[in-house]
Amino acid sequence: MTARIILQVFDEYQKARVSFVQTVADLASRAQNVESLENAGVLDLLRPLLSDIVPSIQQTSAVALGRLANHNDRVAQAIIRRDILPQLLRNIDKQSKFYKKAALFVLRAVAKHSPEMASVVVHSQGLQAMVICLEDFDPGVKEAAAWAIGYVARHNKSLAQAAVDAGAVPLLVLSLQEPELCPKQISASALCDISKHSLDLAQTVVDSGAVPFLAKAISNPDPKLKRQAFSALGSIAKHSNEMAEMVVEAEIFPDVLVHMGHPDDNVNKAAAVLTREVCKHTLELAELIANNGGIGALLQLISTSKTDSRLPAIMALGYIAGHSSPLAIAVIGSKGVVELALVLQQESEDHLVTIIVWTLGQIGKHTPEHAKALAVANIFPNLLELYLDPKSSEELKTECQATLKQVLQKCMHIEALEPLLYNAPPNILKYVVGQFSKILPNDARARRLFVTSGGLKKIQELQTDPGSTLMEYVTVIRCCFPDEIIRYYSPGYPDTLLEAVDQFQPKCPSVFTMEQKMSDERGGSSSALFQFNEEQG
Numbered sequence: 022m023t024a025r026i027i028l029q030v031f032d033e034y035q036k037a038r039v040s041f042v043q044t045v046a047d048l049a050s051r052a053q054n055v056e057s058l059e060n061a062g063v064l065d066l067l068r069p070l071l072s073d074i075v076p077s078i079q080q081t082s083a084v085a086l087g088r089l090a091n092h093n094d095r096v097a098q099a100i101i102r103r104d105i106l107p108q109l110l111r112n113i114d115k116q117s118k119f120y121k122k123a124a125l126f127v128l129r130a131v132a133k134h135s136p137e138m139a140s141v142v143v144h145s146q147g148l149q150a151m152v153i154c155l156e157d158f159d160p161g162v163k164e165a166a167a168w169a170i171g172y173v174a175r176h177n178k179s180l181a182q183a184a185v186d187a188g189a190v191p192l193l194v195l196s197l198q199e200p201e202l203c204p205k206q207i208s209a210s211a212l213c214d215i216s217k218h219s220l221d222l223a224q225t226v227v228d229s230g231a232v233p234f235l236a237k238a239i240s241n242p243d244p245k246l247k248r249q250a251f252s253a254l255g256s257i258a259k260h261s262n263e264m265a266e267m268v269v270e271a272e273i274f275p276d277v278l279v280h281m282g283h284p285d286d287n288v289n290k291a292a293a294v295l296t297r298e299v300c301k302h303t304l305e306l307a308e309l310i311a312n313n314g315g316i317g318a319l320l321q322l323i324s325t326s327k328t329d330s331r332l333p334a335i336m337a338l339g340y341i342a343g344h345s346s347p348l349a350i351a352v353i354g355s356k357g358v359v360e361l362a363l364v365l366q367q368e369s370e371d372h373l374v375t376i377i378v379w380t381l382g383q384i385g386k387h388t389p390e391h392a393k394a395l396a397v398a399n400i401f402p403n404l405l406e407l408y409l410d411p412k413s414s415e416e417l418k419t420e421c422q423a424t425l426k427q428v429l430q431k432c433m434h435i436e437a438l439e440p441l442l443y444n445a446p447p448n449i450l451k452y453v454v455g456q457f458s459k460i461l462p463n464d465a466r467a468r469r470l471f472v473t474s475g476g477l478k479k480i481q482e483l484q485t486d487p488g489s490t491l492m493e494y495v496t497v498i499r500c501c502f503p504d505e506i507i508r509y510y511s512p513g514y515p516d517t518l519l520e521a522v523d524q525f526q527p528k529c530p531s532v533f534t535m536e537q538k539m540s541d542e543r544g545g546s547s548s549a550l551f552q553f554n555e556e557q558g
Contacts, residue, residue, distance in 0.1 A: 042081040049088035064099055071108055083123035091130035106145040113150050118159040125165035129172045136176040148187040155192040160201040167196055171211035178218040190229045197234040209249035217256035223264055236271035244285040251291035259298040275313040281322045290330035297337035304344040316355050324360055339380030346387040353394045362398045371414045382424030389433040396437030425449055433460055435467050442479045451491045458497040468501055478510045
């Protein structure tokens with residue numbers, strides 16, 4: 022009887038512990054409960070339960086800690102201060118798969134908040150535990166380990182290098198080959214987090230044979246895996262021409278371009294980012310994308326998407342057009358300028374408008390033909406308005422000025438240039454006047470139009486500093502017209518004419534003298550002359 026009572030007491034104690042950790046874990050799943058739990062001293066109560074003799078209590082305690090740390094960085098810091106991590110990771114290789122997943126969740130929840138916390142996880146032998154778990158047979162454990170490694174590596178280059186040094190990359194590549202979907206997704210994401218920081222890290226990922234498996238993952242129907250594969254390949258390709266060529270050699274084009282029409286916004290954005298990272302490096306890579314229908318695919322995404330997927334697509338167009346004149350003509354021929362002009366009028370977000378302005382500059386910078394495409398689309402007034410708008414960011418104003426400078430210096434379209442004479446500030450006006458100094462000496466029709474439209478008058482009104490570039494341009498323009506035209510349109514010339522009238526002394530003969538002369542010629546009297554005039558009158 023006494024033994025049964027004793028066993029009942031212990032049984033009730035165990036049930037109470039199970040109930041406690043389960044309830045705390047449930048409460049910790051909601052962010053609004055975290056502060057109250059912390060104030061109640063929940064961390065001090067959960068810590069000893071990590072060493073409980075009952076495995077389910079250990080696991081649930083770890084889950085509760087992970088949820089608390091995931092919601093709040095203050096709790097994550099408290100977990101670090103209480104040295105819970107070493108206790109959590111003790112003999113992790115001998116623990117059950119359930120405990121491993123719970124412990125890895127805690128590591129991920131702590132590491133995600135900042136590079137400093139991720140460094141603490143690394144110094145607490147967290148990376149070694151993650152790598153051990155990557156070798157586990159259970160797909161769920163591998164997934165949790167890959168997820169934790171990604172959260173550590175994403176912060177900076179040194180933490181990503183620590184993951185590489187721990188031997189994570191080859192194991193992540195092996196996880197890519199798992200038949201289960203989730204390990205594939207998270208491993209691709211972790212490889213992206215590692216390779217994005219530097220060329221050396223990307224080279225390590227490539228040397229581990231990741232590219233073919235990432236390329237193969239593109240054909241998987243799962244949207245999340247597609248997105249992660251595109252992102253990882255983009256993180257590799259962005260670092261150098263050689264890296265981009267290795268990605269291209271995996272024969273992912275034109276499949277990448279097709280995915281820009283995918284119904285999932287995350288997938289088409291990742292495909293556009295990968296396209297941008299490839300085409301930015303060399304003319305050959307840009308031509309490869311253009312020849313596979315890349316320009317049309319990018320424009321289709323820009324015209325149909327209303328999300329930030331358009332941003333990488335617009336940048337990719339800019340890179341393609343910037344490489345060469347024929348590629349820019351191809352963009353123009355595909356109605357690229359018209360589409361960008363439409364988006365420019367509709368958008369108000371500074372960062373997107375800045376990229377559109379940059380892309381337009383890449384298209385129009387090559388020749389007068391390219392510049393004319395922007396002029397016909399009425400781009401110049403829009404750029405000038407953005408440049409003069411006090412609400413525009415400094416970055417946007419700088420980009421507008423740069424685009425106007427490089428395109429105006431190629432523009433020979435007089436109808437587009439002339440309105441800028443009246444609105445452009447001095448630092449833009451000099452490029453406009455410079456173009457007129459190139460056009461007018463060789464075009465009589467343009468000279469006539471320049472006079473009749475008031476352009477010459479405006480030039481005459483300009484205040485120029487002696488020896489300045491603007492003064493040189495104005496001098497060339499004045500030499501294109503006769504002196505009397507220059508004088509006529511000079512400021513103050515009408516007042517000079519009126520003053521001349523006021524000062525003029527008539528030298529014509531008096532009426533009497535004229536009458537006498539006529540009378541003498543006719544042999545009659547002056548009265549006869551008046552009578553004759555009256556009869557005629």
